[in-house]
Amino acid sequence: MTCMKIDFILASIALAAMAMPLASCSDDNNGGGDNPKPDVTLPDDYYTGGLLGTTTNVTSSAFEQNAKAIDDAGLLETFKRGERLFESNYDTDTASTTPMHGLGPMWTRYSCINCHPNYGHGHRITTYDSNERGNGCLITVIDKDGNVATSLGEVPMTVAQAPFKPMLDESKVTIEWKHYTDDWGNKFPDGETYDLIYPEVTMPESALYSPLEVNGQPLPMSEARITLQSTIGLYGLGLLDAIPDDSLKAQYKSESAHATLNPRMWNGTDFASTGVDGNGHPYRFDYFCDFAKLQANTSLWEVTNVITPMFPYLYINDAYARTSSKAPDVQAQFYKYYPEWNKTGNVETDIYNFLTSQNQRVEMNASQCYDLMVWFRGLAVPAARDVQSDEFQRGKKLFTQIGCASCHRPSWTTGDDEVVDVYNLTNHGAKAMPRYPHQKIWPYTNLIQHRLYMQNDIRTGWCRTTPLWGRGLSRKVTGADDRMHDCRARTVIEAIMWHGNSKSDARWV
Secondary structure: OOHHHHHHHHHHHHHHHHHHHHHHOOOOOOOOOOOOOOOOOOOHHHOOOHHHHEEOOOOOOHHHOEOHHHHHOOOHHHHHHHHHHHHOOOEOOOOOOOOOEOOOOEEOOOOHHHOOHHHOOOOOOOOOOOOOOOOOOEEEEEOOOOOEOOOOOOOOOOEEOOOOOOOEOHHHOEEEEEEEOOOOOOEOOOOOEOOEEEEEEEOOHHHEOOOOEEOOEEOOHHHOEEEEEOOOOOOOHHHHHOOOHHHHHHHHHHHHOOOOOOOOOEOOOOEOHHHEOOOOOEOOEOOOOOEOOHHHOOHHHHHHOOOOOOOOOOOOOHHHHHHHHHOHHHHHHHHHHOHHHOOOOOHHHHHHHHHHOOOOOOOOOHHHHHHHHHHHHHEOEEOOOOOOOHHHHHHHHHHHHOOHHHOOOOOEEOOOOOOOOOOOOOOOOOOOOOOOOOOEEOOOOOOOEEOOOOOOOOOOOOEEOOOOOOHHHHHHHHOOOOEOOOOOEOOHHHHHHOOOOOOOOOOOO
């Protein structure tokens, strides 16, 4: 690549980085929580979530608004009940039959909102503390091939009630943010500099309660790699769910013609068997594309360990169950806390059976799960700001010119949006869900995973293109601008420059 071409690319990136904040962080001239009414004087990209999924509220509560689809379905009270479930803390009172009780025997957060500040992206952390509000980063331990250490799982449980101990002693985890120098020396041709940082996470073997394993095989700590994964913003998920499967398939087919895609997801001509769920719906949500339909979201069960009718068992792995069942201190007190589990008289067997039971006491019933899903699916996206300004139009033009739109696809059109009710929360359709049929939406994502080859990269190296809608409001809503899967990018410029590794799928732009 010639120096002239590099200069042009870097100058374009610098201009785009300056233009984007102007386009997305303007004055609050649309306050309040009203859903938009059609206005023929406004371009269609003002309605980021279409007419059914956009809110005109661009204040600090912008990510918390219900979509017009909620009002149209008469679901506002249901939406509010789901919101209360999301924001409320669970407690460990197993005697109560009222909502929000029964948490245990271990968990990572007391409530969902602890990870998603005002429903937005988590902020950067310097210590691993489950009690820190807005600390959405979770630890994942992997082997050299990117396989998750099954003895800790996707979400290590860091808090426990007696007689059990946490899977991981988070006080022994150390997070160090290191500086990285890229191919351009962290400097633009005009002399402006930027700083790139990335996290290195370390912990001693003594921090682990049970031995480190991958699918039953020992994983030496010396061969383990530890990564951070931040929470995503929750607004607009129902709109992404409404994008037709065949539209996503067409996107994969188009991109596979000129790019290498994750073989777990795409076999070259069609979705791989590991790229779809049991009903053939392609995986599209989260950084790792690890669930296909919004109703199949398992995060409540995985993070808070709340027992639901869909998951009537604990998010606890076999390695932990084996270790706990053999621990003398756990055995000495187990029947004191769980007398109903004195079933065999063999305390080791009873502890193991309790932790691995597939028939645990339900803590959130099906009706509450329905309320929560209505809320998940009903969150609106903030309208775009200043769409008719010169700054917005220049930024939009540059965004396309330099190639960003190749992965951050600006718009999609939703389909009929016949809601796929994975766990029959709607009683075979008797209960309504917010729906978004035939809406032109502007999420700025292709919903496909690519590789950026960043220093201390994301777990598998493959990361779904993050939707950009609403991100200009992050500081106002959450108090932080942190971006990317582990919050390593503190600004738009840093996020752009992390795409620039010589092997990156985005380097060509």
